[in-house]
Amino acid sequence: MPKLVMKFGGTSVADMACIRNAAEKIRREVERGFEVIAIVSAMSGRTNELVGWVNDASHTPGSNTPGFYDAREYDAVVSSGENVTSGLMALVLQEMGIEARSWQGWQVPVLTTSAHGAARIEDIPSDNLNAKFKDGVQVAVVAGFQGISPEGRITTLGRGGSDTTAVAFAAAFKAERCDIYTDVDGIYTTDPRITSKARKLDKIAFEEMLELASLGAKVLQTRSVELAMRYKVRLQVLSSFEDCPGTLVCDEEEIMESNVVSGVAYSRDEAKMTLVSVADRPGIAAAIFGPLAEAGVNVDMIVQNISEDGRTDMTFSCPIDDVRKASAAMEAAKEGGEINYHDLIADTDVCKISIVGIGMRSHAGVAQKMFAALAAEGVNIKVITTSEIKVSVLVDRKYLELAVQALHDAFDLDKAA
Ligand code: ASP
Ligand code: MG
Numbered sequence: 001m002p003k004l005v006m007k008f009g010g011t012s013v014a015d016m017a018c019i020r021n022a023a024e025k026i027r028r029e030v031e032r033g034f035e036v037i038a039i040v041s042a043m044s045g046r047t048n049e050l051v052g053w054v055n056d057a058s059h060t061p062g063s064n065t066p067g068f069y070d071a072r073e074y075d076a077v078v079s080s081g082e083n084v085t086s087g088l089m090a091l092v093l094q095e096m097g098i099e100a101r102s103w104q105g106w107q108v109p110v111l112t113t114s115a116h117g118a119a120r121i122e123d124i125p126s127d128n129l130n131a132k133f134k135d136g137v138q139v140a141v142v143a144g145f146q147g148i149s150p151e152g153r154i155t156t157l158g159r160g161g162s163d164t165t166a167v168a169f170a171a172a173f174k175a176e177r178c179d180i181y182t183d184v185d186g187i188y189t190t191d192p193r194i195t196s197k198a199r200k201l202d203k204i205a206f207e208e209m210l211e212l213a214s215l216g217a218k219v220l221q222t223r224s225v226e227l228a229m230r231y232k233v234r235l236q237v238l239s240s241f242e243d244c245p246g247t248l249v250c251d252e253e254e255i256m257e258s259n260v261v262s263g264v265a266y267s268r269d270e271a272k273m274t275l276v277s278v279a280d281r282p283g284i285a286a287a288i289f290g291p292l293a294e295a296g297v298n299v300d301m302i303v304q305n306i307s308e309d310g311r312t313d314m315t316f317s318c319p320i321d322d323v324r325k326a327s328a329a330m331e332a333a334k335e336g337g338e339i340n341y342h343d344l345i346a347d348t349d350v351c352k353i354s355i356v357g358i359g360m361r362s363h364a365g366v367a368q369k370m371f372a373a374l375a376a377e378g379v380n381i382k383v384i385t386t387s388e389i390k391v392s393v394l395v396d397r398k399y400l401e402l403a404v405q406a407l408h409d410a411f412d413l414d415k416a417a
Contacts, residue, residue: 001133002033002035002176003173003174003175003176004034004036004179005037005038005166005167005170005177005178005179006026006029006037006038006039006181007038007039007162007163007166008039008040008240009041009044009163009401010020010041010042010044011182012183012278013043013088013089014198015046016088019085019092020086020092021240021241022038022040022089023092023096025181025240026038026098027098030138035133035138035139036138037129037139037140037142037169037170038089038139038140038141038142039144039162039165039166040086040142040162041081042080042082042085042145043054043081043272044349044375045363045414046081046084047081047145047159050077054069054074054078055069056281058238071116071117072116074116074156075116075146075153075154075155075156076153076154079105079143079146079155079156082104082143082144082146082162083104083143086103086142086143089141090139098139099138100137100141101137101139101140101141102141102142102143103128103142103153105142105147106146108128108129109124109128109147109148110124110142110165111148111150112147112155112157113149114150114151114155115157117160118156118157119158121157121164121168124169124173126173127172129329142165142169144163145157145162145180146165150263153235157267161221164221164223164227166178166180167227167233167235168227170228170231170235171231177233177236178228178233178234178236179235179238180219180220180235181238181240182240183201183239183241184219185239185242186201186247187201187204187212187219187249188200189201189245189408189413190266190408191266192406194401195408198413199416201263202245202247203247203248203249203254203258204247204250204255205251205255205258205286206229206249206250206251207252207389208263208356208357208358209225209235209385210229211265211356211389212356213225214311219243219246220235225249226313226366228249234248234249234250234254235249235250236249237249258357258359258417259357259413260357260363260366261355261356261357261359261360261366261407261411262413263413264404264408264411264413266351266353266404267318267351267415268397268400269321270317270318270320270351270352270407271322271323271329271348271350272316272317272318272346272350273317273318273326273344273346274345274347275288275315275341275343275344276313276344277311277341277342277343278314278339279310279311280307280312284312284339285314288330288333288339289302289316290337291329291332292316292318292326292329292330294329295325295326295407297325297326298319298331299316299317299318300317300318300319301315301316301394302314302316302385303315303383317350317352318346327346343409345409347400348399349397350382350394350395350396351394351395351397351399352392353393353395353400353403353404353407355370355411356390360388360389360390361389366391367391370407371393373406373410374395376402376406377402379395379406382394382396
């Protein structure tokens with residue numbers, strides 16, 4: 001029998017009514033002839049609550065510095081929300097007359113690395129579940145987000161990790177598709193809260209989704225999209241609450257027609273940091289970005305300005321939350337004599353806007369069109385970066401909405417290809 005993976009996020013299993021609603025969706029697929037692997041998240045808000053308790057139990061009072069706790073116990077506590085929903089879902093399905101059974105990560109087993117709090121899945125042996133399907137189980141309900149380390153301890157995959165659980169199961173069990181049920185009904189050309197012209201896409205290519213996911217479209221965990229792309233798992237994002245087709249995330253070969261630009265993404269909380277007048281010599285970039293990486297600063301865009309008199313300005317962007325770490329790392333490097341600069345300027349009033357589309361590979365003039373649209377609105381561009389399928393700009397945060405709307409209009413994203 002063909003297999004289908006169905007994943008239900010926290011809002012889709014938020015209470016008993018939601019769990020029953022989700023169970024109905026599962027029943028429908030069973031009746032269509034699928035053996036279903038249902039991956040569930042914790043009830044929405046539950047994981048945050050568990051994290052709060054861990055912090056309360058083990059942080060120095062008044063400190064909110066993470067990392068004080070024993071990460072193995074963090075995982076023991078934080079993984080538990082999914083145990084509850086998987087058992088409840090199995091019970092509700094049984095009440096409907098469906099043969100259902102729950103599995104926690106360690107029972108499957110979902111074998112992971114021992115990087116507690118951010119473990120990676122190494123393997124999911126399929127024998128246990130397949131034996132049960134043979135015995136007549138129709139639905140395997142699996143607790144998302146968790147696995148077991150080589151040491152035999154419970155691990156978690158990082159926040160939002162049940163998406164990754166779902167894709168990994170779809171790959172391991174060669175499922176026909178992986179349906180991600182959530183509280184939005186698909187992937188949009190941009191955030192509908194910013195423009196009512198945002199349009200739901202029927203299909204989007206893995207590469208595009210990866211860019212959009214990492215740019216802050218919070219619908220799918222980035223790692224799950226990477227995994228789906230690697231194993232060519234067709235992913236469908238759809239709503240638990242509305243009965244309409246969602247968006248299929250798939251190989252670009254499956255997409256016949258698409259706009260040159262598929263979507264406009266943004267990330268609100270960016271910062272731009274400039275090291276004024278550093279020596280322009282071999283090794284300077286390594287001397288700057290080495291310490292930043294060691295400090296855990298998530299550097300995104302990098303621009304090195306033209307050098308004058310052997311000195312240059314180096315600008316980079318990072319999440320606003322990393323500014324303090326970045327400044328400290330740069331000051332330490334200056335004190336240690338590894339680098340020298342006249343000034344370190346942090347601009348914390350910027351945001352990043354990006355246009356994404358696989359069509360850019362074969363069309364010239366896309367970046368130019370973007371710049372012209374922003375210019376027409378009087379939006380000044382501070383930093384630009386491009387990749388094969390993306391152009392990103394850093395602009396003042398006050399222009400975020402205006403810039404997104406202008407680009408959505410300029411590329412006619414309200415109209416299908
Ligand atoms: N419950 C976990 C979290 O909130 C995993 C997930 O929902 O994907 O991060
Ligand atoms: Mg989630």
